[in-house]
Amino acid sequence: MKTAKPAESPPSTTARAAAGGTRAPSGLLLLSVLLPPRFTPERVKRDRRYRTLDKYRFIAGFLALPLAFYAVFVISPFLQAIYYSFTDWDGGATADFVGLDNYRKLWNDDRFWDSAKTSVSLLVAAPVITLSLGIFFAYMITAGGRHRRGQAVAGVVGSSFYKVVYFFPQVLSIAIVAVVWMRVFSTRSGLLNGSLGAVGLDGLEKPWLGGDYNLALFATLTVLCWSFVGFYVVLFSAAMGAIPRDLYEAALLDGAGRATTFFKVTLPLIWDTVRTGWIYMGIQALDAFAIVLVMVPDHALKVTPVFLYQRFREGQFGYATAIGVVLLVFSVVFSLIIMRVGNRDRIEY
Amino acid sequence: MTTAPTERTERSERTGRGRRARETEGAALNVFSHAFLVVWVVLAAGPLVWVAVTAFRSSGDILSDPLGLPSTLHWENFSNAWTEAKIGRYALNSLVILAGSLTGTMLLGSMAAYVIARFTFPGNRFIFLLFAGGMMFPVILALVPLFTIMDNLSLLDTRHGLMIAYIAYSLPFTTFFLTSFFRTLPTGVQEAAMVDGASHTRTFFQIMLPMAKPGLVSIGIFNFLGQWNQYLLPLLLNNESEDNYVLPQGLASLAVSQGYRGDWGALFAGLTIAMLPVLVVYAVFQRQVQAGLTAGALK
CATH class of the missing domain: 1.10.3720.10 (MetI-like)
Incomplete structure (x- = not known):
């Protein structure tokens, strides 16, 4: 049976190369490209031109929809945003080009500067606090354990339990986190004031979200750090786990203590991860949109994205996009600074 | 002939002491690190556990005492x-x-x-x-x-x-x-x-x-x-x-x-x-x- 149809047995490499030379009539070729592959006659399939066309047909077919979605709903809004920031667009049909007017207005807008002050405070404070805590706990997890025989460093017992619990906040919606903390910070029936009262620290009870700027800033910072510490513990303990053990043993033999080992061995070796994490956390802090919009009362504090959102709701579309462009510039400048500041020679190991 | 064994005992004593010191340091650090790690377990999971527990309490109870446990389960x-x-x-x-x-x-x-x-x-x-x-x-x-x-x-x-x-x-x-x-x-x-x-x-x-x-x-x-x-x-x-x-x-x-x-x-x-x-x-x-x-x- 098989020998009856030798042409249809799977061709070897040489047979395929030879088959590439067979040419099918152009009309048939064109028809085959337009119809589904299962109608393609065998002799057309062996035509090299058909195979090329078939490949490109497949590539175009698979890329068309993803690229169309991406271009229409992601790329084009970004490009439009930059254009509209130079117009007086209010959502209507026309948008007149007004040059730098929006940016000039922004420069003179006290409400913008207030929001920018808050955003920059968060941008400076949140990464430092979150990353310090993240590195501290990660080091405790990977190197804080009891020594076992022949090991320079050892992880604590139950390290995966700690990582699982620490990571909880990261899997929740930031809007839900904001609602949870809104209740925690509640003046009369909140967890925080309740706990402070229970341990006799009544003096520290505060109307956290009652409208005071500094308290609201503290609350926002707390929630930001709380949400992300677990993330960095997991990130940094993975990075620390990748450091070869013999480096720790060498340091120990040279008489280095825990602190020296940490600052001279661990930290330099995870520095790339720290820097990336710093930029990522900075961008999260610069956003902080949902936390502030949901949790913080409007009169207490605003961050720049919330300020942008409110201008958008008022219909000041051109002005709102200009704020967005400024935010983008902020985050790019911040990233460049961190890259420059944190630039050390890369250590290979 | 006589020096070699002393040297060896000395060295073994030294490493023995070194290991003991390391072990005590390790044990101390172990307790220390668990203490810190547990603190963050409480801080990370605390608010979430509190929400889940409070979900079973009546609104009146929540207002009068935010920290209490549910008296009856308010399903x-x-x-x-x-x-x-x-x-x-x-x-x-x-x-x-x-x-x-x-x-x-x-x-x-x-x-x-x-x-x-x-x-x-x-x-x-x-x-x-x-x-x-x-x-x-x-x-x-x-x-x-x-x-x-x-x-x-x-x-x-x-x-x-x-x-x-x-x-x-x-x-x-x-x-x-x-x-x-x-x-x-x-x-x-x-x-x-x-x-x-x-x-x-x-x-x-x-x-x-x-x-x-x-x-x-x-x-x-x-x-x-x-x-x-x-x-x-x-x-x-x-x-x-x-x-x-x-x-x-x-x-x-x-x-x-x-x-x-x-x-x-x-x-x-x-x-x-x-x-x-x-x-x-x-x-x-x-x-x-x-x-x-x-x-x-x-x-």
């Missing part, structure tokens, strides 16, 4: 949250949208990634960089134009509109991640399938996709959490009717409205209902979730 908080506070409806909305958007994201993302990873054609590199670059844009900048584009296409306040937006904004990272994943798969299998006469499409769906399963699972969980937790996009594109809210939106508005109504029990129950499925998914897939989400940061 009615949960039914109130589910029906009157519409948490059930919001959960259903979230589920329907997620079903569409997650399927779409995985399908379109893996299609684009496969083509970019496995075929050479002009513009390949450019398209890859186009997707990779999209990961760096802050969504807030696109806010205003996205709103008008959706409005012009009559996609505002519709379910499919929200699905499309989720898909579009998930594509950069999904494509980026899966492209590097498809590159790691062996080329021989793909060639063998082609030689056997399978079409490109069939090779993709029946050979390559099953082989890429580990990568699809990681990025699938990543997108599941990201889209389930999405707040900014629904706030912008799905804000007209309260009946269409997704879960995070619904809870944010509930936090305000229950404040007026004074039904705190239902709010806490609603929060518990909203948090539970995500925490369960996380508990089951914790290793993949941790790996997936931290990989997202290192893009």
Whole structure:
């Protein structure tokens, strides 16, 4: 049976190369490209031109929809945003080009500067606090354990339990986190004031979200750090786990203590991860949109994205996009600074 | 002859002492580190446990003493949250949208990634960089134009509109991640399938996709959490009717409205209902979730 149809047995490499030379009539070729592959006659399939066309047909077919979605709903809004920031667009049909007017207005807008002050405070404070805590706990997890025989460093017992619990906040919606903390910070029936009262620290009870700027800033910072510490513990303990053990043993033999080992061995070796994490956390802090919009009362504090959102709701579309462009510039400048500041020679190991 | 043994004993004494010192230091540090680590366990899980416990208390009790335990289990908080506070409806909305958007994201993302990873054609590199670059844009900048584009296409306040937006904004990272994943798969299998006469499409769906399963699972969980937790996009594109809210939106508005109504029990129950499925998914897939989400940061 098989020998009856030798042409249809799977061709070897040489047979395929030879088959590439067979040419099918152009009309048939064109028809085959337009119809589904299962109608393609065998002799057309062996035509090299058909195979090329078939490949490109497949590539175009698979890329068309993803690229169309991406271009229409992601790329084009970004490009439009930059254009509209130079117009007086209010959502209507026309948008007149007004040059730098929006940016000039922004420069003179006290409400913008207030929001920018808050955003920059968060941008400076949140990464430092979150990353310090993240590195501290990660080091405790990977190197804080009891020594076992022949090991320079050892992880604590139950390290995966700690990582699982620490990571909880990261899997929740930031809007839900904001609602949870809104209740925690509640003046009369909140967890925080309740706990402070229970341990006799009544003096520290505060109307956290009652409208005071500094308290609201503290609350926002707390929630930001709380949400992300677990993330960095997991990130940094993975990075620390990748450091070869013999480096720790060498340091120990040279008489280095825990602190020296940490600052001279661990930290330099995870520095790339720290820097990336710093930029990522900075961008999260610069956003902080949902936390502030949901949790913080409007009169207490605003961050720049919330300020942008409110201008958008008022219909000041051109002005709102200009704020967005400024935010983008902020985050790019911040990233460049961190890259420059944190630039050390890369250590290979 | 006589010096050698003394030296050896000396050395062994020294290392013995050294090890003992190390062990005590290790033990001290061990206690110390567990103490600190437990403190953060309490801080990280405390608020969530408090919400879950408080969900069983009556609103009056919550106001009079925020820290108390439930005297009797007020299950009615949960039914109130589910029906009157519409948490059930919001959960259903979230589920329907997620079903569409997650399927779409995985399908379109893996299609684009496969083509970019496995075929050479002009513009390949450019398209890859186009997707990779999209990961760096802050969504807030696109806010205003996205709103008008959706409005012009009559996609505002519709379910499919929200699905499309989720898909579009998930594509950069999904494509980026899966492209590097498809590159790691062996080329021989793909060639063998082609030689056997399978079409490109069939090779993709029946050979390559099953082989890429580990990568699809990681990025699938990543997108599941990201889209389930999405707040900014629904706030912008799905804000007209309260009946269409997704879960995070619904809870944010509930936090305000229950404040007026004074039904705190239902709010806490609603929060518990909203948090539970995500925490369960996380508990089951914790290793993949941790790996997936931290990989997202290192893009």
